[in-house]
Amino acid sequence: MPSLKALVRRPGPRLAEGLVTHIERETVDVELAVRQWEAYVEALRANGWETTEVEPADDCPDAVFVEDTVVVYRNVALIARPGAESRRAETAGVEEAVARLGCSVNWVWEPGTLDGGDVLKVGDTIYVGRGGRTNAAGVQQLRAVFEPLGARVVAVPVSKVLHLKSAVTALPDGTVVGHIPKVDTPSLYPCFLPVPEESGGHVVLLGGGRLLMAASAPKTAELLSDLGFEPVVVDISEFEKLEGCVTCLSVRLRELYA
Numbered sequence: 001m002p003s004l005k006a007l008v009r010r011p012g013p014r015l016a017e018g019l020v021t022h023i024e025r026e027t028v029d030v031e032l033a034v035r036q037w038e039a040y041v042e043a044l045r046a047n048g049w050e051t052t053e054v055e056p057a058d059d060c061p062d063a064v065f066v067e068d069t070v071v072v073y074r075n076v077a078l079i080a081r082p083g084a085e086s087r088r089a090e091t092a093g094v095e096e097a098v099a100r101l102g103c104s105v106n107w108v109w110e111p112g113t114l115d116g117g118d119v120l121k122v123g124d125t126i127y128v129g130r131g132g133r134t135n136a137a138g139v140q141q142l143r144a145v146f147e148p149l150g151a152r153v154v155a156v157p158v159s160k161v162l163h164l165k166s167a168v169t170a171l172p173d174g175t176v177v178g179h180i181p182k183v184d185t186p187s188l189y190p191c192f193l194p195v196p197e198e199s200g201g202h203v204v205l206l207g208g209g210r211l212l213m214a215a216s217a218p219k220t221a222e223l224l225s226d227l228g229f230e231p232v233v234v235d236i237s238e239f240e241k242l243e244g245c246v247t248c249l250s251v252r253l254r255e256l257y258a
């Protein structure tokens with residue numbers, strides 16, 4: 001039976017010191033962030049996902065953005081080597097968590113760097129963003145791990161935002177969505193739907209037509225709802241101040257067999 005498991009990681013006390021690269025720093029309300037994170041996790045659970053909390057990494061301000069630490073394709077996990085050095089200590093706890101869930105584990109090695117936020121899976125196509133956090137060696141290592149398993153790895157440039165998935169994600173039918181000013185090359189995607197807000201380009205597939213989306217993208221939610229999808233909206237304002245989006249707060253494992 002395919003599983004619906006998701007990894008999440010509770011925000012730590014140093015969250016407000018998280019990295020910001022493309023936006024101005026704003027004060028983060030850590031208590032509010034914890035409440036928003038709890039509501040996010042509850043939204044996953046309410047939609048049938050069994051969540052596993054990765055052991056906290058309280059010395060790492062960005063640890064809550066657990067998506068960046070690992071890429072999982074089928075039952076194979078590739079432990080990332082984050083492009084930002086301050087995030088490298090985040091991977092140990094995640095490695096333990098995916099191994100416990102039954103994944104076989106691979107690693108990105110120096111000189112490779114790769115952030116999970118740069119990896120977008122659409123069926124058996126894996127888009128990988130070559131940008132500020134993922135380098136060419138990281139792309140090559142991702143190819144070497146997943147292509148033998150049947151994936152087609154497509155590298156795309158990312159220059160306008162932090163990660164590939166800060167620019168684009170995909171709907172359940174494979175249509176890639178993104179806000180044009182933030183997407184380097186929309187023509188790379190066979191089926192692309194422009195959306196009216198930057199955070200409208202971030203959707204998490206919950207199952208069926210349900211899409212987890214940020215409250216900051218109301219026009220996109222309306223558009224997608226009009227196309228027959230069901231947005232499930234969460235407020236993640238405190239994480240957005242750190243360039244986080246709905247995708248970054250979890251890792252969904254859809255093809256583990258228990």
Ligand SMILES: NC(=O)NCCC[C@H](N)C(=O)O
Binds near residue numbers: 021116118
């Ligand atoms: N996948 C993502 O988009 N992750 C967001 C990471 C934000 C964090 N402040 C960082 O700069 O690494």
